[in-house]
Amino acid sequence: MREITFTTAAREALTEEMARDPRIFVVGEGIGVRGGNFNTTLGLYEQHGPMRLRDTPIVERGFVGMCTGAAMTGARPVVDFMFFDFILDSLGELINQTAKMQYMSSGRLKMPIVLRGSIGIGSASATHHSGSYLPMFVNIPGFRVVIPTNPYDAKGLFKTALRGDDPVLFLEHKLLLNSKGHVPEEEYFIPFGQAAIVREGQHATVVALGSMVRKVQEACDELAKEGLSIEVIDPRTIAPLDVATVLQSVHKTGRLLIVDENFGPCGIGAELSAQVMESGFDDLDAPVMRLNGLHTPTPYSPALEAAVVPNTQTILQAIRDLLAE
Numbered sequence: 001m002r003e004i005t006f007t008t009a010a011r012e013a014l015t016e017e018m019a020r021d022p023r024i025f026v027v028g029e030g031i032g033v034r035g036g037n038f039n040t041t042l043g044l045y046e047q048h049g050p051m052r053l054r055d056t057p058i059v060e061r062g063f064v065g066m067c068t069g070a071a072m073t074g075a076r077p078v079v080d081f082m083f084f085d086f087i088l089d090s091l092g093e094l095i096n097q098t099a100k101m102q103y104m105s106s107g108r109l110k111m112p113i114v115l116r117g118s119i120g121i122g123s124a125s126a127t128h129h130s131g132s133y134l135p136m137f138v139n140i141p142g143f144r145v146v147i148p149t150n151p152y153d154a155k156g157l158f159k160t161a162l163r164g165d166d167p168v169l170f171l172e173h174k175l176l177l178n179s180k181g182h183v184p185e186e187e188y189f190i191p192f193g194q195a196a197i198v199r200e201g202q203h204a205t206v207v208a209l210g211s212m213v214r215k216v217q218e219a220c221d222e223l224a225k226e227g228l229s230i231e232v233i234d235p236r237t238i239a240p241l242d243v244a245t246v247l248q249s250v251h252k253t254g255r256l257l258i259v260d261e262n263f264g265p266c267g268i269g270a271e272l273s274a275q276v277m278e279s280g281f282d283d284l285d286a287p288v289m290r291l292n293g294l295h296t297p298t299p300y301s302p303a304l305e306a307a308v309v310p311n312t313q314t315i316l317q318a319i320r321d322l323l324a325e
Contacts, residue, residue: 084117
């Protein structure tokens, strides 16, 4: 199997789907001739021109509203926010129109719109360019929220998003964009709501989100040298959230840690912890534990930025603490 980057895999999915379906078009700032701030649409303008690769002014609520209307009429828009923080300027349209339109029309109107953007802390991007805002969108009925962590998943999940009829938030962590991995040349799709067990183990379960998957793997490599076997789960999508796979793992290991660089209060870890306590309490040999980034705006200083997110050492300590319970 060939090895390509995360960005190349996602762009390949978009390239294939745009060639297949003329209803797909992309809007965003700098996504035309320039090919996007993160090369998300590189080369597509030359293939499809300005009607399907439409550069926009800095007017997020305007083009989200436009694309919501386009989706209602049968088009399949992709909104490229560059940095996902910029989606905040369009919340009125997203929450009151995009997310609710299928319900308000009794299913007569579909909403096949993909909203993509770079998320996460890293590269000294400071507080206006480092957000993820996951709990906000998971809390709203109607959205699908997708967080791929490797090139294989990036392509397979993006293909699924581009074929669906629901509004999908496709979130790409900036520290993963240049990571490489094996991606088959033949077409494939990854269904939403199906977590991946990226490492099997016996002594504890760790659910890791986004860029934390790799850091957790590094910590587990260290623990393996001590004979400790940790199971690692990548949810891949958090709306829908595959709780069943987590419960099956906890039934085997008896312990659960959730690692997420995002804020702890009302976060995905809190939701998953509550569901495991409700449905898997008798399997637990220790309280469910969470490891999150600090509840603070993201600093600009690289040293301070690194201090607000979990790292291999803090993950190691959290797993040791869980095993000691």
